[in-house]
Amino acid sequence: xxxxxxxxxxxxxxxxxxxxxxxxxxxxxxxxxxxxxxxxxxxxxxxxxxxxxxxxxxxxxxxxxxxxxxxxxxxxxxxxxxxxxxxxxxxxxxxxxxxxxxxxxxxxxxxxxxxxxxxxxxxxxxxxxxxxxx
Amino acid sequence: xxxxxxxxxxxxxxxxxxxxxxxxxxxxxxxxxxxxxxxxxxxxxxxxxxxxxxxxxxxxxxxxxxxxxxxxxxxxxxxxxxxxxxxxxxxxxxxxxxxxxxxxxxxxxxxxxxxxxxxxxxxxxxxxxxxxxxxxxxxxxxxxxxxxxxxxxxxxxxxxxxxxxxxxxxxxxxxxxxxxxxxxxxxxxxxxxxxxxxxxxxxxxxxxxxxxxxxxxxxxxxxxxxxxxxxxxxxxxxxxxxxxxxxxxxxxxxxxxxxxxxxxxxxxxxxxxxxxxxxxxxxxxxxxx
Numbered sequence: 164x165x166x167x168x169x170x171x172x173x174x175x176x177x178x179x180x181x182x183x184x185x186x187x188x189x190x191x192x193x194x195x196x197x198x199x200x201x202x203x204x205x206x207x208x209x210x211x212x213x214x215x216x217x218x219x220x221x222x223x224x225x226x227x228x229x230x231x232x233x234x235x236x237x238x239x240x241x242x243x244x245x246x247x248x249x250x251x252x253x254x255x256x257x258x259x260x261x262x263x264x265x266x267x268x269x270x271x272x273x274x275x276x277x278x279x280x281x282x283x284x285x286x287x288x289x290x291x292x293x294x295x296x297x
Numbered sequence: 298x299x300x301x302x303x304x305x306x307x308x309x310x311x312x313x314x315x316x317x318x319x320x321x322x323x324x325x326x327x328x329x330x331x332x333x334x335x336x337x338x339x340x341x342x343x344x345x346x347x348x349x350x351x352x353x354x355x356x357x358x359x360x361x362x363x364x365x366x367x368x369x370x371x372x373x374x375x376x377x378x379x380x381x382x383x384x385x386x387x388x389x390x391x392x393x394x395x396x397x398x399x400x401x402x403x404x405x406x407x408x409x410x411x412x413x414x415x416x417x418x419x420x421x422x423x424x425x426x427x428x429x430x431x432x433x434x435x436x437x438x439x440x441x442x443x444x445x446x447x448x449x450x451x452x453x454x455x456x457x458x459x460x461x462x463x464x465x466x467x468x469x470x471x472x473x474x475x476x477x478x479x480x481x482x483x484x485x486x487x488x489x490x491x492x493x494x495x496x497x498x499x500x501x502x503x504x505x506x507x508x509x510x511x512x513x514x515x516x517x518x519x520x521x522x523x524x525x526x527x528x529x530x531x532x533x534x535x536x537x538x539x540x541x542x543x544x545x546x547x548x549x550x551x552x553x554x555x556x557x558x559x560x561x562x563x564x565x566x567x568x569x570x571x572x573x574x575x576x577x578x579x580x581x582x583x584x585x586x
Contacts, residue, residue: 177480184478184512202512204544206551209514257552265515271551 169233173233174241180212181226184276190226190237193221196297204237211241211291214268216272218261219243219289227296238278238294248283305422306361309407310353317403318349324399328392331444335386335444344379344396351375354365361425364432373436380437385446394439397434397581401427461487463494470571471533472564476509484520488527502571503528508539525558534574536560538567 172186173179184205191201208224215222222243229236248254255273260266273279278294310317322345326338351372358368376397383393404426412419461483466472471494473487491503504520507513513521525535538561540548548554560569572579 175369178322181478187557188511199543199546202547203550206514206547209512210551211517213514265519267515267552271515271553274550275547278363 167228167230169171169225170222172226174212174215174222174224174243177216180209180216183212183226187219187237187239188271190228191295194228194235194297195239196295197224200267200295203275204239205291205295208239208241210268210272211239211293214291215243215245215289222288234296238292238296240290241293242288244245244272244288244291247285247287247289248281249285251281251283273296304428305408305411305418307353307410309404310349313407314349314353319344319347319556320403320406321349321400322326325395325400326517328364328395335388336383337349347546348372348375348379348396361429364429364436373435373469376433376437380440380443381543384441384448386443390441392440394434394438395428397437404430410423411541412488459518463490465494465498465500466504466568467571467575469498469500470502470504470568471498471574472504472506474509474568475504478522479510482523488524490529491524492527495528495531496582501533502536502562502574503533504538504567504571506539506543507537508564510539510544513544513553515551515553518548518555522555523557525555534559536564536567536570538564566580 170186172183174183175273187208188201188205191204192265196204207297212224217226222245225240225242227238227240227248229238242276254261254267256269258266269281271293272293276293278292278296280292281289282291285290312473322342325341325345329336329341343363355368355372360366360368363369365375379396379530380393383396406422408419408422408426412422456477461473464472464474469492473491475487477483479487491505494500507521510517521537525537528535536559537555539560540560559570561570569579
């Protein structure tokens, strides 16, 4: 799996989040993803991006096109240097939130995309990578 | 030394004001040749003359190294107004800064003519003039940037108002066509508009149409539910419609649900349901022969 094109976007405000969603959707349209796939991936990115903003104090979103032997994909890595997640299993549970949201963002995002990878270290930050393949 | 410097620059400006203005205008017209649609020659001429009329006295009385001193205030104010008007007219930042930077070449040419033989004095004067004009030029860019931000903010505020109208569909039935993303500030406006309209019209049913909402993530769903709950507290029933197939599929995976809120695929379905709720029947008349 090798990246063919990448872009790093800031995630410091609601406006940045809008930008991330728009850039992601534009890339997906370019690569020919279906409307349902676009909506799923953009929704997941919106969830994770908002988490990084609200709980991680802002971060970055890295958008890359990836390619392996026989398929094309799009990968997004959302990273923050915030407090991190102490109990990942609990955080992934539907209905659990440390804030005032619905508590569905992390688990829901995982269900929306094919690849979901979460790394977090208390005190160091959180990094989530999601990808969708054609 | 300092007094000397002030004298030279001021001297040149005072003595050659008319020629310098002409030279400077020529510079600007060449630089802006493509933008004559945005500013007319007489306007440019008037702006330039006004600038020189303020610039020369400031050079005479103020420090040439500190543009923040009170002597420079009229110059800065004037530059700010030029920048602002250019931001509104649609100039680019570099085209705006050109107003000041283009004076450099004119000024340097005159300095060379005056001090041609005295290399040390020439270098000194050129340095002072360059630093001064750079500062003024950067100031115009700064003001330009700020003006642009103000324009964008104002447009955002207008969007906020524009995109959340509450319309009356029928006696007792309201509709809110939502467009764009429901971030927190927009939701607040939607909620306030809707609740006020419910009071004003005494409506029992409010239809929230989300056809124009590109994605529904958990925050947006939560915001919608809060709006519905608030309307319910005021005695109005909400119907959410315009849920497109891709949104429906995404919401299922995400695990968000609208609970016991009535949802419909289209606005037409929602209106039909609303009619039934208020015991109103729509009858298709027999075709006239």
